[in-house]
Amino acid sequence: MxxxxxxxxxxxxxxxxxxxxxxxxxxxxxxxxxxxxxxxxxxxxxxxxxxxxxxxxxxxxxxxxxxxxxxxxxxxxxxxxxxxxxxxxxxxxxxxxxxxxxxxxxxxxxxxxxxxxxxxxxxxxxxxxxxxxxxxxxxxxxxxxxxxxxxxxxxxxxxxxxxxxxxxxxxxxxxxxxxxxxxxxxxxxxxxxxxxxxxxxxxxxxxxxxxxxxxxxxxxxxxxxxxxxxxxxxxxxxxxxxxxxxxxxxxxxxxxxxxxxxxxxxxxxxxxxxxxxxxxxxxxxxxxxxxxxxxxxxxxxxxxxxxxxxxxxxxxxxxxxxxxxxxxxxxxxxxxxxxxxxxxxxxxxxxxxxxxxxxxxxxxxxxxxxxxxxxxxGTLDEDGYLSIVDRAKDLIIRGGYNVYPREVEEILYEHPDIVEVAVVGVPDDHFGEEVAAVIALRPGSTATGQEIRAWAKVQLSAYKVPRLFQFVESLPKGATGKILKREIDRDAIRVAAAGATA
Incomplete structure (x- = not known):
């Protein structure tokens, strides 16, 4: 059976x-x-x-x-x-x-x-x-x-x-x-x-x-x-x-x-x-x-x-x-x-x-x-043991839970003050990775990371909600206008987030 x-x-x-x-x-x-x-x-x-x-x-x-x-x-x-x-x-x-x-x-x-x-x-x-x-x-x-x-x-x-x-x-x-x-x-x-x-x-x-x-x-x-x-x-x-x-x-x-x-x-x-x-x-x-x-x-x-x-x-x-x-x-x-x-x-x-x-x-x-x-x-050694080097995709794993950036980004784009956003993983000693959002706000907006986080919590499971925020004038883009996440500085996100909570 x-x-x-x-x-x-x-x-x-x-x-x-x-x-x-x-x-x-x-x-x-x-x-x-x-x-x-x-x-x-x-x-x-x-x-x-x-x-x-x-x-x-x-x-x-x-x-x-x-x-x-x-x-x-x-x-x-x-x-x-x-x-x-x-x-x-x-x-x-x-x-x-x-x-x-x-x-x-x-x-x-x-x-x-x-x-x-x-x-x-x-x-x-x-x-x-x-x-x-x-x-x-x-x-x-x-x-x-x-x-x-x-x-x-x-x-x-x-x-x-x-x-x-x-x-x-x-x-x-x-x-x-x-x-x-x-x-x-x-x-x-x-x-x-x-x-x-x-x-x-x-x-x-x-x-x-x-x-x-x-x-x-x-x-x-x-x-x-x-x-x-x-x-x-x-x-x-x-x-x-x-x-x-x-x-x-x-x-x-x-x-x-x-x-x-x-x-x-x-x-x-x-x-x-x-x-x-x-x-x-x-x-x-x-x-x-x-x-x-x-x-x-x-x-x-x-x-x-x-x-x-x-x-x-x-x-x-x-x-x-x-x-x-x-x-x-x-x-x-x-x-x-x-x-x-x-x-x-x-x-x-x-x-x-x-x-x-x-x-x-x-x-x-x-x-x-x-x-x-x-x-x-990844790589395979002579004995067939696999080592994972990196993820080709932008998947974030926070405390064992999978967080998919596009899903989070689609929710954040619904916020009236957000013009551009990229969600990325930032290395974290406890969770392995922390969810971070790099955001370009509409001109004149005074929205804060704390406010956006509270808004996102209504739409997303708790583990998907960004904890770290960095606000920029614009995100890095390629010739076609695609946001280039590989050019986002993870250390700068940590500095910006620390300054916001200091």
Missing amino acids: VNVAANVWTNAANDPDRVALRSSRGDLTYGQLRSASSRVAGAVKAAGLQPLDRVVFIAPSIIEFPVVYYGLHAAGVSVITMNTMATAPEIGYVLDDSEAVLVLVWHECADAARAAAADRGLDLWIVDEGASFDAEPVEVAHDHAPDDTAIILYTSGTTGRPKGVELTASNLLDTTSSFLPVLALSEDDRFGTALPLFHVYGQAVVMNTVLVTGSSLSVLSPFEPTAMLEMLRRDRLTAMAGVPTMWNAMLHAAADYGPSDFEHLRLATSGGASLPVEVMRAFNERFDCAILEGYGLTESTGAATFNDINRVQKAGTVGPALPRSQIEVRDAEGTPVAAGTVGEVFIKGPTIMKGYRNRPEATAEDLQDGWLKTGDL
Whole structure:
């Protein structure tokens, strides 16, 4: 059967009393997870939804997330998970683009979804603690065709509106099977994370892999370094997953913890952004545990390369290709380059997306003969280990969250006082990158960065809102009038922002 829910439910049949999920509010066994999610599936089917109908689901990293998530998969619908900080306009765009027929949302972040659903006359189901649905349980998960769209995750490049990445039922299962051997997980592992489960890394790479294996998954939301350390100690975690800012924050918060608190920890994984080698070194020294870095995109179901636990670890690299995947680094003409030469990274394998929903031209541009054109620049060494050098696109990664400048710019251009704007990433010690806006105001305007930031917060999720502002008479442009972001001085932005807050 091709359905990730069916693979998770198998663990309930084999050992229903084994713990599947842990949190500060209590645990959930595999039997309880199956029982609760089967009722979610029953409620969806009783409502008349058909397989491959689109359903939007919004919730933080709580034990109710997998309950609802696997229930939706068991019902056979295409699941669209979204950031809990999404605004009503952002949710509305996804509802329209995906032609969704139902919205489920965690009760504590329901306002924006309620408004977006009401505007479109869509049903909205509130998910409360326990995710209890009074419905006849579905005993057997829907059997997908391998190429059926199981999930749609919205992402965007540096141009245009967000695109729906269609990932198939087999993509999800192939991702779990790719990571199982390189992580060497077993049923006895106790995995923990504070990653957002609505994101491909937390969802497809971590949650699915852990629960298909039969391990337990401890979840935390929101991330707070001391709380993460407490979870590590409380649940005697053997493995953790995070992004670089999480590891750095935990290092600075670990003063009151000794080696005995970390004695069970054998594995830590990092993704979402480049991990500084110094953070990796300090973590290994403090926790006596190596952080294994990997690389993937939403379009590759989060899977491409990983520093395999069974192989030599190379700090500063994101490891070799995962099993059954291939990596090439190519020049501008599309020819593979020699080891150590910088070029664009291409990925091929069973985890590569089906395509962008209703965007055949964008799909054809990024999928070439089965190879995913990533837009990232990197090098391969003689042993096939990949190092990411830079991003060809202008993507900003702030604390593990993707921020797409064009989307922010389009909102800022709606401000009546803004004539020109460029949104760029500025290096930041804590978040990795901070969102900055370089703005040319209309003549006579006295708008400040603080005022513009407050205005933008109504339209954008909090992590997308610029924190740094620089005001200029005009932005640098090329001969065609295109704004040249490469000529924007990031240091000057920091100076200008410091002066504005002094």
